[in-house]
Amino acid sequence: MSEPLLKVENLHKSFGSLDVLKGIDLELGRGEKIALIGPSGCGKSTCLRCVNYLETPNRGHIYLDGELFGEKKVGDRHVHMSEKELARQRATIGMVFQGFYLWPHLTVRDNVAIAQIKVNGMARSEAYDLAGEVLRKVHMEHKSDEYPERLSGGQQQRVAIARALAQRPKLLLFDEPTSALDPELVGEVLNTIHELANEGRSMMLVTHEIAFAREVADRVIFMDDGGIAEQGPAKEVIDSPVNKRLKSFLGQMLERH
Amino acid sequence: MTLVEKIELYSLTLLKGAGFTIGITVITFCVAVALGLLFGAIKAFNAKRELSSLLSFTDAVLYLSGRLLVLLINVYVEVFRGLPALAVLFILYFGLAYAGLQLGSFAAAVLGLGLIGGAMLTEVFRAGFGSIHQGQREAALAVGMTPLDALRHIILPQTWRITLPPLANYAIGLLKDTAIVSAIAAPEIMFFARNLVTRTFDTEIIYLLVAVIYFCLSFPLARLADRFEARARAGVR
Ligand SMILES: Nc1ncnc2c1ncn2[C@@H]1O[C@H](COP(=O)(O)OP(=O)(O)OP(=O)(O)O)[C@@H](O)[C@H]1O
Numbered sequence: 246m247s248e249p250l251l252k253v254e255n256l257h258k259s260f261g262s263l264d265v266l267k268g269i270d271l272e273l274g275r276g277e278k279i280a281l282i283g284p285s286g287c288g289k290s291t292c293l294r295c296v297n298y299l300e301t302p303n304r305g306h307i308y309l310d311g312e313l314f315g316e317k318k319v320g321d322r323h324v325h326m327s328e329k330e331l332a333r334q335r336a337t338i339g340m341v342f343q344g345f346y347l348w349p350h351l352t353v354r355d356n357v358a359i360a361q362i363k364v365n366g367m368a369r370s371e372a373y374d375l376a377g378e379v380l381r382k383v384h385m386e387h388k389s390d391e392y393p394e395r396l397s398g399g400q401q402q403r404v405a406i407a408r409a410l411a412q413r414p415k416l417l418l419f420d421e422p423t424s425a426l427d428p429e430l431v432g433e434v435l436n437t438i439h440e441l442a443n444e445g446r447s448m449m450l451v452t453h454e455i456a457f458a459r460e461v462a463d464r465v466i467f468m469d470d471g472g473i474a475e476q477g478p479a480k481e482v483i484d485s486p487v488n489k490r491l492k493s494f495l496g497q498m499l500e501r502h
Numbered sequence: 503m504t505l506v507e508k509i510e511l512y513s514l515t516l517l518k519g520a521g522f523t524i525g526i527t528v529i530t531f532c533v534a535v536a537l538g539l540l541f542g543a544i545k546a547f548n549a550k551r552e553l554s555s556l557l558s559f560t561d562a563v564l565y566l567s568g569r570l571l572v573l574l575i576n577v578y579v580e581v582f583r584g585l586p587a588l589a590v591l592f593i594l595y596f597g598l599a600y601a602g603l604q605l606g607s608f609a610a611a612v613l614g615l616g617l618i619g620g621a622m623l624t625e626v627f628r629a630g631f632g633s634i635h636q637g638q639r640e641a642a643l644a645v646g647m648t649p650l651d652a653l654r655h656i657i658l659p660q661t662w663r664i665t666l667p668p669l670a671n672y673a674i675g676l677l678k679d680t681a682i683v684s685a686i687a688a689p690e691i692m693f694f695a696r697n698l699v700t701r702t703f704d705t706e707i708i709y710l711l712v713a714v715i716y717f718c719l720s721f722p723l724a725r726l727a728d729r730f731e732a733r734a735r736a737g738v739r
Pocket residue numbers: 260263265283284285286287288289290291292
């Protein structure tokens with residue numbers, strides 16, 4: 246057995262007195278695609294954000310590629326990394342947000358290339374070649390010189406995906422990438438993600454698109470009340486759920502569509 | 503002397519002061535922007551947290567020292583907002599001299615007006631940083647920028663659009679406010695004007711010329727401020 250790409254160990258997170266994650270354990274294999282589903286407020290986003298330390302866990306550890314993430318060991322104690330070390334690790338995980346968050350003062354090309362130029366010290370021409378390559382992948386190369394505000398939501402999200410791809414990430418995180426989109430724009434973004442999945446990339450995806458999760462994910466994890474309530478092969482979990490809350494959750498989701 | 507000769511003579515004298523006025527304005531502006539940027543950023547990025555969210559001893563120490571810094575900055579802002587500029591200048595120039603530290607009039611002017619401007623611009627920059635959606639910063643962190651990278655490459659460039667209009671207006675106000683540093687014998691426009699008046703009693707001509715010079719200096723700045731404001735209204739870039 247090769248070691249998993251991502252290992253989440255006993256992850257706890259609270260905001261003030263609100264316990265959001267109450268001990269999450271999960272592993273993601275190389276090339277594996279996991280969909281996180283669950284009712285609103287159950288902690289899906291928080292879990293995803295803890296994986297790249299946008300939220301700092303209260304307890305538990307993250308391992309990426311066998312290496313401790315966001316922390317290091319001093320003797321037998323775990324201490325937080327410096328911002329610089331953390332940034333270097335974060336660069337190996339791509340993240341796509343519900344709200345896109347393209348940078349409005351930069352062109353599409355610069356949105357994709359800036360981190361490579363300013364952080365990795367890549368030559369501008371090389372970074373622009375890379376930007377062209379990943380923008381082609383999401384079918385957005387023709388908009389390279391546009392500013393984000395001139396694009397539709399679906400186009401913006403595909404650029405955001407290209408921005409993550411430019412990191413040459415080991416792992417892609419998606420947090421409800423289509424939830425902010427008009428219904429007619431959802432398809433193009435799902436198609437793009439599907440294409441990436443077919444390339445064998447490792448991803449973790451929070452989504453309310455149950456049919457898409459069933460189709461694309463290898464494994465589905467149902468979160469409820471800060472814990473994992475049920476998990477297994479995607480089709481199994483979605484077609485024949487065991488957990489009562491999962492059953493009613495899936496029922497609600499089907500009704501809505 | 504004919505009127506024309508007088509105007510020529512007085513103008514030349516007053517223009518000697520204009521160099522000093524411009525010098526003080528430019529340097530004070532830089533000091534105030536530097537202070538405002540630094541303190542504004544500290545205020546904007548040291549948000550309050552619940553004590554129970556502190557993760558470790560180092561986290562707590564970092565957080566609490568950040569909050570202490572914010573407290574000190576707030577005290578500074580309130581103090582310098584409340585004091586008349588003249589009082590600040592007198593304290594720095596005469597007060598410190600009494601305590602054994604004699605600042606030159608230029609140094610005292612730059613320090614005094616700079617501290618007052620810094621207090622004002624702290625709030626301008628804090629509001630500017632605060633207006634940028636948190637997601638902008640998180641997206642920058644997610645691609646591997648450090649918080650400082652994110653500030654430099656992502657947050658600050660977006661902040662200028664919002665902060666440039668108040669900055670330009672501040673520069674105009676500052677240019678005019680430098681007139682009061684003649685009170686601590688700084689050889690700027692008003693200082694020369696007063697000297698000329700006491701020697702010649704040509705009050706009307708001299709102060710009219712003063713007005714013309716200030717107008718010529720502030721008019722271009724006012725146009726610049728208008729352009730910034732139009733751009734800020736127009737949209738994102
Ligand atoms: N920064 C924060 N401060 C305080 N509470 C927070 C914070 N972020 C999230 N929460 C709370 O934590 C809980 C879980 O939030 P989270 O965003 O992880 O849920 P979610 O499963 O992603 O929900 P949704 O499907 O609505 O996106 C919610 O009750 C939320 O209000």
